[in-house]
Amino acid sequence: MQARGAEDKRLKLDSGSHVGVVGGGPAGSFFSYFLLRFAQRVDMDIHLDIYESRNFSVPGPAGCNMCAGVISESLVQILAVEGINLPPEVVQRGINSYVLHMEMGSTIIYTPLDEMRIATVYRGSGPRGVQQLKWSSFDGYLLELAVANGANLVRSRVSGITWNGGKPEVQIKGKPPQAYDLLVGAVGVNSPSLGLFEKLDFQYQQPKVRRTFITELEFGVDLVRTQFGNSMHVFLLNLPKLDFASLIPKGDYVTLCLIGTDIDRKFVESFLDHPVVKECFPADWALAPDACHCSPKFSTADALHPFADRVILIGDSGVTRFNKDGIGAAYRTAKAAAMTAIFEGISAKDFQKHYWPACRAISHDNRFGKLIFAGARLIKKMRYPLYGVLRMVKKEQQRLASQRQMSMVLWDMFTGSARYRDIFFRTLHPYFLARFLIEMVLAIFLASRRDTN
Numbered sequence: 001m002q003a004r005g006a007e008d009k010r011l012k013l014d015s016g017s018h019v020g021v022v023g024g025g026p027a028g029s030f031f032s033y034f035l036l037r038f039a040q041r042v043d044m045d046i047h048l049d050i051y052e053s054r055n056f057s058v059p060g061p062a063g064c065n066m067c068a069g070v071i072s073e074s075l076v077q078i079l080a081v082e083g084i085n086l087p088p089e090v091v092q093r094g095i096n097s098y099v100l101h102m103e104m105g106s107t108i109i110y111t112p113l114d115e116m117r118i119a120t121v122y123r124g125s126g127p128r129g130v131q132q133l134k135w136s137s138f139d140g141y142l143l144e145l146a147v148a149n150g151a152n153l154v155r156s157r158v159s160g161i162t163w164n165g166g167k168p169e170v171q172i173k174g175k176p177p178q179a180y181d182l183l184v185g186a187v188g189v190n191s192p193s194l195g196l197f198e199k200l201d202f203q204y205q206q207p208k209v210r211r212t213f214i215t216e217l218e219f220g221v222d223l224v225r226t227q228f229g230n231s232m233h234v235f236l237l238n239l240p241k242l243d244f245a246s247l248i249p250k251g252d253y254v255t256l257c258l259i260g261t262d263i264d265r266k267f268v269e270s271f272l273d274h275p276v277v278k279e280c281f282p283a284d285w286a287l288a289p290d291a292c293h294c295s296p297k298f299s300t301a302d303a304l305h306p307f308a309d310r311v312i313l314i315g316d317s318g319v320t321r322f323n324k325d326g327i328g329a330a331y332r333t334a335k336a337a338a339m340t341a342i343f344e345g346i347s348a349k350d351f352q353k354h355y356w357p358a359c360r361a362i363s364h365d366n367r368f369g370k371l372i373f374a375g376a377r378l379i380k381k382m383r384y385p386l387y388g389v390l391r392m393v394k395k396e397q398q399r400l401a402s403q404r405q406m407s408m409v410l411w412d413m414f415t416g417s418a419r420y421r422d423i424f425f426r427t428l429h430p431y432f433l434a435r436f437l438i439e440m441v442l443a444i445f446l447a448s449r450r451d452t453n
Contacts, residue, residue, distance in 0.1 A: 013345075070119075107393050164177070216292045312355065
């Protein structure tokens, strides 16, 4: 993947080098922050431009990055160690439990440990039509942090990317082209700008995607507290197309997130009309036709060849976690890319050796994630295994955290707080399987007694 006219031995950043980052979401801001911090350590003066046309301080679609906005407490703490301290108006802590809803009943799952709590953020400044801004944008905060560390923000949409003399060149409307020693793609799979990188002819192919559905439901802070509490509500329902559904309380609003295949408005209405779901809402509630909503794409498979000489793609445009923790994956891939660029080089060989292992680790772990979600889809269709799950989780809430095997599996599956590989092998532990089998057999026995009586 050698760029035109480039010589591998010269592909190093140095003082005076120019770096361009297309996309000012978490991946782009993380990369810019780390690259500039690492450059300072080695006394390297880097000029870095971030191309981002959106204003994250604007409520509604214009400032939104189309994400449910759930991050783990452990990631918040990791970012704090990196010097990224999220203020209270950006990250809203307080979700310390899940309510698991199934056709045969519901149960609460309390956080096993404090560091496993869940925090919520708004990627923009809140839903369309919000009357009073009570929070700040997560993406906006990270972008401002990158600028504070020396990045130059270009409020323009990139219209073209080409090669010029072996270097990538960025074109924006009304300005002369700008060549860069290194160009970073951090635009995500929902941006049309991602297609510009495919035209650079280094065999890059975008990730495979499917659509999901996210909407913001306004209730007011008092009703949110009384109706939904400090819990995230998760649904394991035997509905075609649906892999995962959740209700996430955020101040005056509740975010509804549906992940599956071909989730459209008709399916959303059928989901909200399900008896188990309707029990979560006030009796007279109905979905407002003008509720702020979106149907974003998300990755289901990795991009192919996400780097070349002087070009690298990070976050969603490269490799991300399956169904969960996209912000965490953006952090890990962005930091790995920045470390490679400063300390190793910017050739395809450098990225292959030092950046790709971080991506490969995520990619390999996703294989276990797909197995886990496939198993969940199967269990949702089977009455007695679901009863076994429900009985096991209910009993575990009275036990020590270390003894809540099913609760830990579900918690980590819903939050993305642990590697999928770890979750998968926990479900194969003999003690876990024995307890699950016992609860399932008891469910069958009790059901047969009820039928007899």
